[in-house]
Amino acid sequence: MDTPSAVQTPLELYGREVRRLRLTTGLTLEGLGRMVGSNKSQLSRLENGQYTPPPALRDALDDVLAAHGELTRQWAEANGDSRPDWRGEIAAATRNARAVYDFQALAFPSYLQTEKYAEALIEAAFPALPSDELTRRVQERVQRAEQIRDALRPLLCLVIDRTALARRYGGPAAAAEQLEYIARLTSEGRVTAQIVPEDLHSHPGNSGSFRVLNMPDGRDIAYVESAEQGQLLTRAGAVARHRELFAQLQAVAWSPSDSLKAIEAEVDRIRE
Template structure:
């Protein structure tokens, strides 16, 4: 039997590994559910591996090699997927984000990474790592700004962000940094590259008071939800959980200001920062 060749690390190894998994599974006449059952993962999870929206871990790779008779191919090539510029708790989410067709997120206390400016990101990372050398902070910032390059495509992914008003009022790096950061967000909205709503303080209690929320959709795989805590994060694919998080985001949208009114508020707060006015 002809064995698959090892992957070129300079290519997109996750997508290629997923395509090879689909080919090997179909050759073995196994359904996604049947392949995933011994690992206690769903058929939809196997589909996400095949579509390249989830990372293949070594324990799964060894199982696939044994069941699909692939001569250790998947285990050998897992190393290419384990290397990431992102922290372990965020790596899978960042990789999924890069191939998503739509991203919907709620940010509580800060402007989210995809919308940050260089100066704002520097202040955030310096707060996270107060004793790190400048070179480390610069490296973190470079990776974050590189993530935002996915917005260089004029239409994909759709990015819809609900910003808590606290993210506008929390002064990160001083007035000039905040003015630039908010004008950057407003500029993306004016160019119709992102949709931004602000959830005002006056809206009171809301559906996502426990923390931030990110939802991702894909052309050829089920949607994912990403939940995050300090130095922790988890991608969720359980349909009931994702559906609940979709409802939460819909409720946030309903409680938030309209995109037009949100843009007016962002402009106003940016102008205040630019004029040296402080916000509590």
């Protein structure tokens, strides 16, 4: 079982591997810095997952530490590419967060999805997926959603584009079930949901979906994703930008009460 202290970002895992290789070779931070064109402070922040190394430094580290491609693989993982378990890592971080601030442009987030809705989204993203693998992924997502639903934390703040309400993923019945589920969680106070109106053509969410997680140790991390990869952002500037974007989205979105009315009205429209 994941615990808050066990959750590490991919960038922290990369830094930990750099440290392991450095200690294995017997190099100090100062010595390694001289060999790769860096310095003690920068490398220390890198090893603690607080600094994103540029390509030249990454190449130098892989060469000097005789990583034989291991650091290159770790970096690919830090950026979410070629890493099949990144969804599990993000799910664990989300589950262990104190608060989640989530903007979604196309669909409700995975941890708030009903079974048929989740199945339709996964099947659309991976049309060649074997049926048994599809079933496994759907059940895994449903179980995670149930864990989030039944827990007192994290605090869940969702902003979603109005057009997502009109999308009938899985058909009208599945869409209605999903919207009713969100309406119930909102009415019960488990989720604070706000909707960005579709006639607001230029707004802070135009760059795509993202999530900001407030972790138990007090830090914030941000997460952006596509169907194929996800990336955790830990740099203070990048995280602050996404936190500010979310605040701006809340400002232009409908109030929680008006948003709930809109969700309920969409359910009525489907049920007619």
